[in-house]
Amino acid sequence: MVRLTGKLADGQFITRGVSRCSTERFLLWLAPWVALLVFGVYCAGLCLVKGLNQTNMDNRFVFGLWIFVDLTIIALGAGAFFTGFLLYILKFKELSAVINSAVIIGLVCYSGAMAALMVDVGQPLRCWFTFWYPNVHSMLTEVTFCISCYLAVLAIEYLPVVLKNRRLKEIPSFLVFEFELHKLIYVLAGVGTFLSFFHQGSLGGLFGVLRGRPFAFREGLMVWPSTFFLFILSAAAVGPSFLILTTWLVEKITHKRLVKDQVFQLLARISGILLCVYVLAKAVDTLVWLNRTSPGLGFEAAQYYDWKPFGTWILFAEIVLFGLLPALILITPGLRARRGWLIPATALACCGVALNRFVQTVQTQALPTLSFDRFLSYSPSWQEVGTFAGVLAYGVLVYSFSFRYSQVFPEERELKAARVMRLEIPEEELVEAGR
Amino acid sequence: MAGAVLTPAPWRLITDTALWSENWPGVPRPARGEIRARFTTCALCPAGCAVRARCVGEQPVLLTGVSGGLCPFGLSAHHLPYHPARLRKGPVAEATAAVAGKAGQGIAVLDLNPGRTASWSYRRAMGAMKGAYLTPQAEPFAYDLSAARTVLSIGTPLLDGWGTPSKVNAARPNFRLIQAEAMESRTAMLAEQWIPIAPGSESAFAKSIPQLEAARELSLVLGEGPEIAEINQRIGAFGKTVFGRSEAVVPETWTREAAAVTAFADVPDHSIAVLLIDETPATSYIPWHRIEQKLVRDNPVVVTFAAHRGGYARHAQFALPTAMYPEVLDDVAPAADAIRPVFRLAAPLVATPTGVVSLAEFVGTLSGVPVANVLRERADAIHHAGQGTLHTYADRQRTAVKELTADAFWKGLNEGGEWTWEDAKPRAAVMNRAEVRPVEPVESPADLPLVAISEPHYAGLVSPLLTKLYQESNLLLAPNRIALHPKDARDAGVVDGGRAMLQTRLGKCAVEVTVDAAVPAGAVQVGSAPGIQDVCGHAARAKVVSV
């Protein structure tokens, strides 16, 4: 009896016209992720209570797994701002099909990154110092300001997604609030776009400004090194790819069609074009750096690739394998129309941006700067991996809840209706759909 | 919310939490007080460097040299009273009873820091009890670097804490140094010439010196082993750079009462029934198996007077806690380059801990020889002789002893001062031909492929801050470490920073491994920990096994 009411209550929150799995299955799906989240919180707690000696970071590898993950997930989460930019500013109306998903992914990535950052710093209690005593010359100040502001924007953007829940909609003041919020969405999108363009750049600048690390140092425009712009470009290019990848993944997991194919095609085209531009810019940047910037600081670029395992293959992988190749697939309409090409290409593009962030952070720290210094290696401790796993679990949980109880994909109902008409659907599924 | 923001509460709270992050439990607060300087002499090794202690109230917080620097061990000696490995209590009554129970059987004192006034107390007590007074090796010579032009050193750490570093540094610009050593040691690095020799071949190299091209120019040869004195005599160093070691005046009665000095190696096997060891502050360590060899088979009694648990306290039946520099008044033995008499007192900088015993008092009580006031007696004897000058550290004044009263002389020594007799005539060096050393049996290289190179320094107890050199950098080889050439490390299957077992014919010892290309292939550099020295001496054959 209790279970039945629970089921009913749960069902009442699910959006009308879409089908969702049973409460039991949903709970079963949640269980491992909750366990992982608990483990992640435990790991993070260890680091906070006992100190960062719980990690394998050290005075030479001052940043570890977390900075790499933070940079990567923020780059992947760029789909949020870029889709918003395309939809609200450049008026690509088709993208309203994925904007909610993009916002959720953005929120998850940004809040996850912030959470990891709070564990990563030695004195989390002093985090407000950055706002109170900011050093305006520091890229990290820019990053902190922009990320926290943008996180606030994302949270506001996420509110309508929550408020679209069937039961919450019944509360009139929420409806009014949502309506008011909707009027603001263009402003929010504008502000969000500016903030996130800026901090993607600042994240790029983070290592690009390190004059003492010629492997990462880049020349640039005004105060910003070239990586500032490359990071914006790569994040913008890969954001839509990641959106395709996640949407496809959700479709596979839920066995549903959620988005029309032309949306995928549009995203893929945008991603492909931007990726082409990025690869070109990256290639030019690399050549300038190899031949001018680095030798200018007394560092012959050849020595960077002397240290195993980071040979020149890593350059090739970054630019050609994970850059040019997916770019070419994504701009070729015949190839991207087929899932067998589209999905691997988006995956490659995502790997490319991850590799780029890896090279910028981890490889930079591994390479010696003093002639009598050694090449260093680092592998994360289980506490670090656990914390990161917790962030991942948190993301999956937020997405799962949003997907179940809110209308993440507006086209889902339409596509489902089409599917029901086209196919003979077994009865029980119809019954479930009717709930 | 809005209201709360307008009150001081949230702002106070975030400020307070930030302030709390500055002084949360676990961050100690240094005591404040008046800063004063006190002076003493470092008694950790015979160099006896003058020390200026910066004190807050009575508590020393920083030691510095008076003229020039100090070695890292001396610099941090004021931490030693708080070392976690300190021995703080021991079975004094039981040890006394056990020793008394063996009355009349062969008793001996092993003095690991000979040449002090306490050493005379041991000798007098042993004289009264017909016991033996033993030192690691009878070292009759003193060397004068200031008169040397070309020095050949066979593995001596000449520029790395040998003798009196300030004297060595002063003489350094005037002599050429040739260092023959298996590894490029600290001394070899700064030497004008480094002759790499095979590890363990020091003796063979010494024998070949007369054939060397540079032999004619040599003014001094330094090294271990009986052949060195002979070579020095042959190159005419005796009377120029090699002299007999000098000691400050001792009261005449002492010399009459004292037992002779016996080198430990010269003691017949299985002859000691009661062995009393003074190992603080020790400047060398004799492996336990050598000591065991000298003890009677039937129920010997070994009592060690130690400041820490790491040395003979691991083997002896009784380990009694003893005070050490800088918590006890003691004098400092003359160094290897003391060609003229010198007398220095290490006045305590902190209070002597309770519950400690001293070997001098122990044997004094046993033998009935009065030892309570020996330092003052000796200072009075020096004063009575009326030679030399007192150099006080605080004001850097030199005063002739003749101008001082006995009390003023004593006070000057206690407040940081050094008595020297600069115009004394150095004693002539006397060849001691009777010296015979046990030769290590030749071992087969097949099962023990490596040859050991041992660290020159033995520091019994070191400040916890020495982790800066041993652990937080790889500047010094930590006492419990060994270093291997990368190739040998690969063969042994061990990695840098890993753990391993060091194995010799005498036994095994757990060690940590440093992989260092500076160690020659086929050799293993071993740390100075007593545990390692117990199984692996210099030139011993060894094997490293991964665990």
Next chain:
Amino acid sequence: MIAQGKTNVAARYGMSIDVDRCNGCGACMVACAAENNVPPAANGATERTGLTWIRVYRVDNGGEGNERRSAFVPMLCQHCGKDAPCVAVCPQQAVDVDPATGIVGQMPERCLGCRYCMAACPYHARSFNWSDPAWPAGMEKTLNPDVAPRMRGVVEKCNLCQGRLHTAKAKAAMAGRVEIDPADYVPACVEACPTRAIHFGNLNDAASEVAQESHRKGSFRMLEALHTDPKIYYQSKKDWVRETASAPRPGKENARG
């Protein structure tokens, strides 16, 4: 209100380290730790997780066997010029260059522990407090009252014994002087060095030993091509030692162990 104190002519404190004299005994490292209340190694700390404001590196010419020659190079904060790589990156102004002394200062109480400055420093002169500082029971009595112990989770580094500069200034004020007596301000490592390999002084004072040595033949600075303008000068008569100041060379992989 406050009488306008006569402003000192800006000093540029720096060092001149004679590599040919250093015997690698480590007295500087221990003296520095004792002076600046740096705790002993926490459990399991290694050369990469330990705390030391000055580190003596053993460097070599890369030769094998008899060809091998080594030297010791003490590395501390190089106190770069105005545009020190670490200053600009700190998000909350915990790092600054004192215009009056040229000392690059690190404020542990302002530090967030983000370690960005450590990534920025090409000399690896900074250490992070990975653990709570811990001294054996009783040893906290030996702490220097002129330097505040740091807490866990912050970055620390050499500040040329700022505590001694404070004391020297107070002494000068007591005597009614404006300028400090150079003999009153000598960092602990300089004072501790048994071979007198380190000299310290004001580089802006042409008469000082360091200023003269910095212009002498054989004087060099670490990674000069980075234009960090360090105030720590080194000198050696050996060519190969001077070459260690430049960046790693291609093809030198695994030259050291």
Next chain:
Amino acid sequence: MKLRGPIVFLAGVLVALGAGWAGFPRLIYQTRRQPVDFSHQVHAEKAGAKCEDCHAYRADGSFAGVPALDKCSGCHTAAMGSTVAEKNFIDQYVTPQREPEWLVYARQPENVYFSHITHTKRGNLKCEQCHGNQGASNSLPPYQQDRISGYSRDIWGHAGRPAMTMDACVACHRQSHLEHSCLDCHK
């Protein structure tokens, strides 16, 4: 009906204001008593003591702060007046030679370096400029200790006292163009 929202809001604001201004200070500060009921005024007037007589400088320019018991027992071996406070002081501290554990209002955090001599001799500041009129007070104010940070409330300059916070230091240094670097005042 329309007014209900704003009323609730205002009430909330008032409650929060009250809690923040009135309740919070009681909660966060713990009041501790000084060991001795000491009167600066009596010492200044009757003994004619100047600040430096008791709060002295040492030869190296460091500041000795609150005097040790030796200084007090120089005069107070036996009662000089007839107050209860003095009698208690002698009975509890002078006779058993126990150092009173004074609570120092101006005690700065461990990381602060403050040189009195530089400020009084080179800067020509009067004691009162930072310490207020402490020297003329007849009794010691209660020592209010922050429960979290452990510092005295007086540092923050409440109730008409001059503040001794970093902001106060910086303001004065900025005014006199003596603001150089963090390490000038931190250690």
